Amino acid sequence: MTSTASQHPILDKPYVLDLFAGPGGLDVAGHALDIPSLGIEWDKSACLTRYAAGLDTLHADVSAVRRDAFESLPPEINVLAGGPPCQTYSVAGKGAGRQALDEVKKYIERLTTGDSDEAIDEDLSTLTDPRTAMVLEPLRYAIQATRSPNRDERPYDVIVLEQVPAVIALWEHYATVLRENGLPDGTKYDVAVGVLSTETYGVPQTRSRAVLIARRKGLGRPSLPQATHCAYDAKAWNRRNEQAANQVRQPTLDEVPPPADDSDLLPWRSMGDALEDPVGAHPGRVTPFLVRSNYGSSGHPGRRGVRSDRQPATTVTGRISRFVVFEHLDENILREGARFSMNEAGILQSFPPDYPWSGTAQAQQVGNAVPPVFGTHLLSAALGLPTPDADVLRKPWQSATESQRAKLRSHGCGDPDFCTARCPRPETQSPPRSTPSTTSPTVGRPRSPAALVSRRSSSL
Known part of the structure; x- marks a missing residue:
């Protein structure tokens, strides 16, 4: 159900970790709400866009960061967000993910009951399309947070996920295990799940998204954001x-x-x-x-x-x-x-005018992004903030200066001008080019x- 109650902030200092961050849709939403964020993105061109936009970024594979560099993430992060790759679940794809829905649900249960990462990784390697397993990464990050000495084993307070409508069955299963079983350390969440239409939040396009908003028990029950605009019929x-x-x-x-x-x-x-x-x-x-x-x-x-x-x-x-x-x-x-x-x-896509699209496959970057205006509503509902203003992102975007861009890339890639050995290999970062x-x-x-x-x- 959507929220109709008055909003009250549930966190004093929200800080978002944006998995599969793309060119910055959810980070731009956080910027509009004065919420800091760190995005993890594997695609080089999307990272170039993010650096030009002034967004804090790690040019890395989400799974690799979880396995090898989780302790380097800022311990202050208390909001986990992300939209895993949707190609295998989308009606536009070949449907490997849809065929594997029941199998992926079993992995969700195995993760929350404490199965070892090694055993799960070995079994996941048998999936027809490895991208199907990416939908499990937010859950694996939530679990890893409870095992991190750098965080004092403190769980994330809020989780916000979005995907194509075909993934709603998995979000509903996420919700069930987060409510009833919780994470292996016993942390449980109150969860709201649903399919929302982006034009009902002021985005000038029709686009349906499956959404999950979870709050750690004790922070109040979450609700989906209340629509602000009429649905297109x-x-x-x-x-x-x-x-x-x-x-x-x-x-x-x-x-x-x-x-x-x-x-x-x-x-x-x-x-x-x-x-x-x-x-x-x-x-x-x-x-x-x-x-x-x-x-x-x-x-x-x-x-x-x-x-x-x-x-x-x-x-x-x-x-x-x-x-x-x-x-x-x-x-x-x-x-x-x-x-x-x-x-x-x-x-x-509701990005601000003059957003600095960079690199190659720019149309693909635009299409893959979370609509930022929609993102402001998701984050506001998740964090108990007031409903965003309808014109929140209609002013031109101020791009990063050259020195700011160089500093961001030094952090994200390891060098102010080039990718380094820690970045994903070039052959793995070539999404289809658009005309x-x-x-x-x-x-x-x-x-x-x-x-x-x-x-x-x-x-x-």
Whole structure:
């Protein structure tokens, strides 16, 4: 259930350890809430983005840090967070993780009953896809904290996890064992679990995430964050457009308002709302426009989703740079325009304007990240903080100075300018490259808005 009660901070000095930190979605959320964080990330390019953004980072493999360098982590850390790799659980992947759900549940039970790391590691090596085991790392970190002399064997006070909806069954199993069995040292947690829609928290895209929030017993029962914005209803939107099309004067797409809602919630944020106005280095994007996604809708590869600037974006993935944007020349003619820049793609993911995307595979970095605005709501609910302001991350991001970047990289990689032997090997850090975004508009064959809109389905 979502929280409706007044919020009271449960920790005096929260300090977040962000596993699988990516380019910094959850860390940016912590920054907005004045909460320090340390992120562990294996991908070199994502780390370059983090250094440029001024985020404290370890360029390392999460499992290796747990095994070999856990004692070097700041003992003040009291919040564990993370979004393990989702490729094997995502509906877009081959499904090795979904097939292994029952097997992974058994590993969760073995970990909480105190089975040795060596025995578990040996058995995990038989999994079809080793990334499937990454979903166990947050639990293994929670257990390791209770065995760490550097922490005086003190458990984490709060755990915050997010993943694709397919992982909800594992989060529910996490919740059961954390409540009933607890960790091997006896530490138990109160837990809230659910699937949330990011547009209901002000993110200008539709994206569903499985969420777990746990608090150590005695710190109060956690609740999932209360929605602040209306949910996007694709069927209702399409019905309104069909009704409008039957009127004597057909309104253009940008004139069709979002579905009415009788609640006190704010309207969901549209792509146009996020991108229309100039801010920082973003020049503003002319509206109205239509966007055709590069991937199939509802699991149908032959179907391409089309949305207008008055709607939230479809889920932002590593293919965001391939989305085709059509600009209105007049009411009935479109032309293919400039595709989304990385700055725009980041804004649709709710990163602040001017976030310093760096390295290669930048679209993949954007798509893999936790939407920062969503992250502010997760952390606020977990820590008993007030509901974040709707515009909390709409100001341009201030990047690190060169000296700050060098200092962060010295800490994260061991050298101010280069990776070192302690960093993950280069051959293990090459996520699929995305097609570079187009920077100049291409005039194509005039197209009818109705022809594009007719390709939408009620599943968008």
